[in-house]
Each structure stands twice: as structure tokens, then as C-alpha cells.
Amino acid sequence: DVKVTQSSRYLVKRTGEKVFLECVQDMDHENMFWYRQDPGLGLRLIYFSYDVKMKEKGDIPEGYSVSREKKERFSLILESASTNQTSMYLCASMSRGRPQETQYFGPGTRLLVL
Amino acid sequence: DAKTTQPPSMDCAEGRAANLPCNHSTISGNEYVYWYRQIHSQGPQYIIHGLKNNETNEMASLIITEDRKSSTLILPHATLRDTAVYYCIVRVHTGTASKLTFGTGTRLQVTL
Numbered sequence: 001d002v003k004v005t006q007s008s009r010y011l012v013k014r015t016g017e018k019v020f021l022e023c024v025q026d027m028d029h030e031n032m033f034w035y036r037q038d039p040g041l042g043l044r045l046i047y048f049s050y051d052v053k054m055k056e057k058g059d060i061p062e063g064y065s066v067s068r069e070k071k072e073r074f075s076l077i078l079e080s081a082s083t084n085q086t087s088m089y090l091c092a093s094m095s096r097g098r099p100q101e102t103q104y105f106g107p108g109t110r111l112l113v114l
Numbered sequence: 115d116a117k118t119t120q121p122p123s124m125d126c127a128e129g130r131a132a133n134l135p136c137n138h139s140t141i142s143g144n145e146y147v148y149w150y151r152q153i154h155s156q157g158p159q160y161i162i163h164g165l166k167n168n169e170t171n172e173m174a175s176l177i178i179t180e181d182r183k184s185s186t187l188i189l190p191h192a193t194l195r196d197t198a199v200y201y202c203i204v205r206v207h208t209g210t211a212s213k214l215t216f217g218t219g220t221r222l223q224v225t226l
Contacts, residue, residue, distance in 0.1 A: 033213065045213035058213060090157050103214055105157030
């Protein structure tokens with residue numbers, strides 16, 4: 001079974017802090033994604049990566065950055081956390097090859113910024 | 115990706131089959147139908163996908179109409195643990211990374 005793990009299930013940070021969210025997958029997937037999920041807004045893509053050291057902006061990259069130094073690990077960084085970044089953050093991974101394009105999600109990190 | 119329409123909520127008695135419909139009338143020939151679910155406070159979970167033929171796995175069955183304009187996800191013997199929001203997604207297999215667009219889904223409540 002594919003396993004996607006996230007470093008924390010719950011996190012509380014203060015405004016202005018630098019926040020690191022870590023995601024690790026064990027299936028040698030090329031593609032990894034960071035989404036945030038908010039009530040009424042569904043899942044929104046923040047950043048994704050299709051290979052080591054490669055990254056692409058998603059729909060809402062402002063206020064975030066990412067790092068992919070190793071294939072299995074994709075980190076989301078909030079440079080200076082703000083209260084509007086309080087959300088559920090979901091990491092996903094996906095194999096590049098066809099026909100399977102299933103995205104496998106981690107359990108999520110619920111972040112509260114005070 | 116084609117737009118999908120799902121009922122906002124459904125109830126199902128435990129042990130009975132849950133049949134969750136999805137309309138995707140603008141689906142194109144190379145788009146697959148995917149189903150995911152999200153149990154409260156957890157990440158979405160892949161269930162099943164198909165193109166034209168009906169599909170079955172250990173979790174569910176997927177029935178796609180001949181014209182492919184609608185589909186039904188069937189949980190044959192629903193349990194309380196199947197209570198979740200179920201999302202129907204239509205997408206092309208591109209072989210490259212692309213986002214999943216989740217709609218509002220169907221909130222399935224399984225009751226005793």
C-alpha cells in the first residue's frame with residue numbers, strides 16, 4: 001500500500017513564525033502536491049513538484065514556498081505565518097506513468113495560526 | 115476536466131447497498147471517472163476509477179452508463195465507517211502532474 005505521511009496532525013503557531021510542513025511518500029512517486037482545504041472552498045492547489053528540485057506554482061502560491069531535495073520528501077514552508085493561513089493542509093503523491101493517475105493523500109495537518 | 119454534479123447528501127442503512135450517483139454530461143472520450151472519499155478530518159482516499167467498462171475492487175463497484183454521461187458508485191454493504199463525503203471527478207490522463215479538482219461531493223451518512 002502507498003503510504004503518505006505528514007509530520008504533524010495538529011500544529012499551532014503564532015503570526016510571523018516560519019512554519020515547515022513535511023510530507024514523505026514511500027512509493028517512489030515522481031509527482032507530489034500540496035493542497036489546502038477550507039470549508040466551502042474545497043481543495044486548492046498550492047504547489048506541486050514533478051521531480052526532485054522541480055516545482056510549479058498551483059492556484060494559490062502566495063505566502064508559501066516549497067522544497068524538494070529528495071524524491072520522497074516534499075516540504076511546504078510558510079515564510080511568515082498569518083492568520084489567513086489557518087487551514088487543513090494536505091499532501092499527495094502520484095506516479096507519473098499512465099494509466100494510473102491516482103493521487104494518494106496523507107492524513108492532513110490542521111494548522112492554527114494565532 | 116468535465117464538470118460533475120452530485121446530490122449534496124444521502125442516507126443509507128448499515129448493511130444495505132449505498133448507490134451514489136454522479137452526472138458528467140459533458141465528459142469527453144478520453145476522460146476517466148474517478149471516485150474519492152474523505153472521512154471527517156482525514157485526507158481524501160482513492161476508491162475506484164473507470165473509463166467505459168464497469169469496474170469493481172475490494173472497496174466498491176463503479177457503473178458507467180453506455181453514453182458515459184453518468185455513473186454510480188456502489189458500496190455493496192455499507193458500514194458506519196463508510197460515512198464520508200464522496201467525490202466524483204472526471205479527468206484526462208495526461209501523464210504529467212496536474213491538480214485534482216474536488217467539487218462539493220455527496221455527504222453519505224450511514225445509520226444503524
